[in-house]
Amino acid sequence: MNYFLNLVTSGLVIGALYGLVAMGFAIVYRATGMVNFAQGEVMMLIAYISFSLATIPGIGFGPLLAAVLAIAVLLGLAIDRVFIRPMLGESMFSRVMVTIGLAVVIRSTVILIWGVEPTAFPRPFGNTVIRFAGLALYPGQIFAMVVLAVLCLLMWLFFSRSRIGIAMRATSNNETTALLMGINVKRISAIAWALSAVFAAFAGLTFCLMFSLEPEISQMGLRGFPATILGGLDSVIGGAFGGLVIGVVENLAGGYLGRGLKEIAGFVLIIVVLMVKPYGLFGQREIERV
Template sequence: MSYLSSLVVSGLVVGTMYGLVAMGFAIIFKVSRVVNFAQGEVMMLIAYISFSVALRTNGSMPLVVLSVMASSVLLGILIERLVVRPMLGQPIFSLVMMTIALAVLLRSVIGLVWGTDPMRMPGGSAGSSIDVLGTNIQPAQIALVGIYLSACAGIWAFLRYSVLGIAMRATATDPTVALLMGLSVSKLYRVAWILSAILAGLTGLLFANIYHVGLDMGHVGIQAFPAVILGGLDSVLGAALGGLVIGVAENLAGGYIGSGYKEIAGFAIILLVMMVRPHGLFGEKDIERV
């Protein structure tokens, strides 16, 4: 039982990381119907920026967090202005391909600027771990869980009660009607990309503190993608919950079947779910009149 509980607890911790990245996917898709395949690379770039700031400030966490927030907002604005806005009115597939090109570009820039060797985050192992059901949890992992819960509550309240959140939901329902009602769709797209970048940045910072800073960080975006499909591409909280399911499923598959099955467990789950609910567990059905 202790082995099972250890796998579940560690899977839930990893699942919170998947959930945060998946929420970033879902926010952008909910507003613009675009899947951002550069989400993992955005996370990686902000993590490298935080690494550089940590090196120059002796690991000062307040300054590192401030740099993460500032670079996330700036990167979200730049992507929306330079990549998304010129593509408005074009087929969605074209914009999706642009996000793939953006992912390749960011990965190349990171390799040129910081190199390809993985590096440890200054002060990343600071603090003593605590025992949870026989599993040692690091302070950064505790912070990861706390940020995950805070993000779920904050985004739910933002989308449900704030003026911007309600406008984003209206735009997701019908962008044309939203334009006719006087809403600035480009502004709402920008807010969505900023929120997505902030979630990616915080995840990247915590990943760097728990593990390392390296070019393999971008794979977190691919590993989190089954979570957003499982929960529903247009359901932000569903994507967050899907991250927990995928994290636990990967750990159980790796622990009881074999480490080689860990990477494919999430994709196996979404294949099964999509045969029953193609729109995901919490996604909304698209009904079109023909």
């Protein structure tokens, strides 16, 4: 039983990372209808920027987090203004290809500036193992799950209570109708990209608090994308839930069925779920009238 609980707990931890990445995918898709294949690279870039800031003598975790989030917002706004907005009116394929090209540019730039060697990130919470109920967790792992829970709550409030969140929901349902209602669609797109970068910042920072920093961190983008599909491409909170589910399923498969099945367990789950619910667990079903 203890082994099972440890597998589930560690699965929830890695699932929290998947969930943070998936929320970034979902927020952009919800606002613009496109998939941002540079999400993993944005996460990697912000993680390396976080590392550079963390080496400043005397900087605490609070100021570091505030600086990283501010940089993430500016980066998201810059991506929208420089790369995405000029592509408005172009085909969705062309816009998605821009994000793929952007991913290559970011990855190459990071390797050029910081290199490819793994780097140890400072541990502001220490490395003391916290034990309770037979489970052992590091502070960074607890931070990852707490961050995911807080962001899910904030996103629920954002979409249900704030005017911008409601406008974003209206835009995702029908962009033309949203324009006719006076919603500034370009502004909504910019906010979505900024929020996506914030999710990437939290994902990158939590990853660094648990593992060493290296360019391969960008692979978390591809690992987190199935969570978006499972939860529903247009559901931000669904993406978080999908990440947790895939993390647990992968860990249980690796623990009981063998490590070789760990990599494919999440994809098998997605196939099964999508056969029953093609739009994901929480995705909005599109109804076309003919």
